[in-house]
Amino acid sequence: MASSSATRIDASEGEIMTRCYDFFKETCKFPHGSYNEKQLSDYLVEFAKKNDLKVIQDDMFNVVIYKDATPGYEDHDTLMLQAHMDMVDEKNKESNHDFTKDPIEIIEMEDGWIKANGTTLGADDGIGTAYMLAILEDKTLEHPALECVFTVQEEVGLFGAMNLKAEYFKAKNAISLDGGDEKTLLSSAGGRRVEIKIPMGCQPVHTKGLRIMVRGLQGGHSGGSIDKELGNSNKIMGRVLYHLQKAVDIRLVSIEGGSKDNAIPRENDAVIAYDEKDHDQVLAIIKKQEEDIFALLEFSDAGFKLSVEEETVSQSMSKYNTKQFIRFLYLLPNGLISKSMNIPGLTLTSLNVGVISCNEVSIVIHLSLRSAYNESIDEMTYSIKELCDLFEYSMSTDSSYPGWRYKEINPLRDVICETYKDMTGNEMEKVAAHGGNECGILESILDNPNIANLGPCMKYIHTPQETLQLESFDRMYDVLVNVIKKL
Template identity: 35%
Template sequence: MSAEIRQLEPQGLWNKFADLNAVPRPSKKEERVIEFMKNFGNSLNLETIEDEVGNVIIKKPATSGMEDRKTVVMQSHLDMVHQKNNDTVFDFETQGIDMFVEGDWVKAKGTTLGADNGLGVATIMAILESNTIEHPAIEALFTIDEETGMTGAMGLKGGMLDGDILLNLDTEEDDEIGVGCAGGVDVTATRSYKQESVSESHLGYQIVVKGLQGGHSGMQIHEGLGNANKIMNRLLFNGFEKYGLRISEIDGGSLRNAIPRESQAKVAIEKSNEDNFLSETKSLAAAIQLEYKTMEPDLKVEINPMELPNQVMELGVQESLIKAIYAALNGVYRMSPDIPDLVETSNNIARILVKDGQIKIGCLTRSSVESSKWDLADALRSAFELAGCDVTYSGDYPGWKPNMDSDILKVMVPLYKELNNGEEPHVAACHAGLECGILGTNYPEMDMISFGPNIRGAHSPDERAQISSVQKYWNYVLEILKRIPKK
């Protein structure tokens, strides 16, 4: 890890970020980072609690003169999305993130950076450690497993916190003040299929879709980024319709909340159709590349000879599968009629795995409107059930309804303008799953707000944090703490 990160300003924040990024912290495997946070709190002689699901709470009294202010909960999540480039050799479970500075940005070498939400965690740590920062009483809440189910927020019981105001430090635009977010549900389709042997009149090919940007399946779902699973399905559908292509395996995408960057499939094609199949598939690939040339200039489709697969999917199931994937919506389902430019409802076809007689398709459906979320989920279920799949819903979590009469919002908007030469902040709801909606179920009277520094490419190896923006955000945080209203 580059020592140059520790020299950046504000040093307190960047040093804590470097410390944190040395600790492996994949979602659902946060044991090491939980212990790291407990040791940190105890080293400061602060009350430190681990709840029954693994969330860590560290409480710090108000500094002198701030005892009459409302208690503030400062909240961020400990886990990070693990994504790496195919040619990057890296073990997220044993290695710390390898960071470097490039211009005004901090990046990682071939992997996600962990700025989401590590910069929020580091911010809180720096404030807890400081002896000079003015602040009211603080309850630092570090949740687990935000990225793959929000089980930390869901498991936090009422009565653990006494705070009046919650500052969620998990927004990725430094001019944005978040007042609402989308809820979500995982839609998973599964079925088994019989495998059939392939005659010697066939040839084996591997089709690879790669070079896509990927990205956050909520915040970037409207940008027109390519989804490797949908692109692969177009190629397979075309090859089957015209040349009788048979599918042996498909392996596309990875995490539910990341737009799929890569997919690969193993297929068989009749020798007599080989030339036409190759010509047609390359032509279609070129057309798709042309469609995406603005947003996905590095998109590549490879069609490589391989050993003939021993078995392929039974014909009827294969046809139903590729038609169901074609019919299933990916992307924006509905824009909000009430908030300009806000995606209301969307779906990400995140993961497709077809192998050894088993199909599994994983989607993450998001919406700020519960009825619309279930409308889309039911539409997806219908498409997959028509293909003979069993469909389950899991990981359902609520959205966060905006409160435009929020007291902390009335502090933060004029303060932002004061610090930024009169510039108006963008007060908005976002199409991502923040923990505020879930936390609000057990703490309905808590006044909540979300903000953070500029982070780009979250959930992808292109993730980067803007140094100048972190400085701007840090100054904002310190001033907010000074202006917390009295009890």
């Protein structure tokens, strides 16, 4: 690993750690789930003031910190560094963590990786925030003028980036630090969020109640993991309810699954009402579905299981409303829609049935649509609207954001790849990504920029199993520092 001024030796641990890891741990002290970034945003502003750096904080709590070019770099093109400060706040069912106030509890594992205690870690994109803070603090680093951009609400629709003003920036080059696995992105998908509302129409019931629970799924990023044949708890529950409904008279009492539309849901709880005479048949159908679904997921999501608990119920949807909802959920598309025939392994278009919630009035379903092509997002939207119209359900859309199209010629990307090879001896893999990021928005704000992307090795982002490799975290910081020197 190349040395940098931000590298120190932690003698008590005997490991090389970087200053940016200190900053990562510092940011974990602040709640920073989407829509709850103000405390972290204010911390960034105070950091800038403490270091005598010009700073802008806008009305959404985006932050831009400016650092003048060092001697000899005054005539070099301004460089933007960019990351989002919000994280996906997912946790295990048994966790009591409160994302509105509790710090992320970091666990350092013996194999050199870190994770959080029962929650998402927030390495997506806390690593980018930490990298920029370390660079801004470093008074010995040689660099052109820097514009360090910390955005909010990326994970819920890239809202923060869409609020940025072109007059904030002069950058001709921009490096997105929302990457991973020591790869550089060639492109990313655009996306749209869809909300569907279904009336409950509850009625009193005097029957037996049963809670059906989907558990043990891995979950994952609804872009990067959508092609891995992982189980979607909401769609699995739709299948179970469909087969129950075909055989016995059931009525839906409630259904809850997933917490973020950009994360593949791992759990779902549905409560049904049914006649006690059908009890054995209901349990047999659930058992058969568990066996059949496990056979499909054995090699991709082997932790899957179904379990049941008796439940006291007093009201439910009507028989007709139950039947219509179950049919709708069963028919609703999900998962991989199409793959590229040009770039191996690239998902072009997908849909994630991310969240189902309900109250006494309605059931609400949130979907995440992604595609490299805006027209494909439109076509999916039209298709879902037609399905909703057939069932007389209401549908709305928001948070449409553009994709970042592949450019064959990209000098900035070339510098990053050359630097990585020089420092590691390995070729940096170039990938086209199905996940969304803010590069498409940055491209629309800046004047014909070169945009590239990098980040360290992470696993299982958007899930409580999220991990970050510290050695890679250090290594990619050093790559970034050396890239900046070359610019």
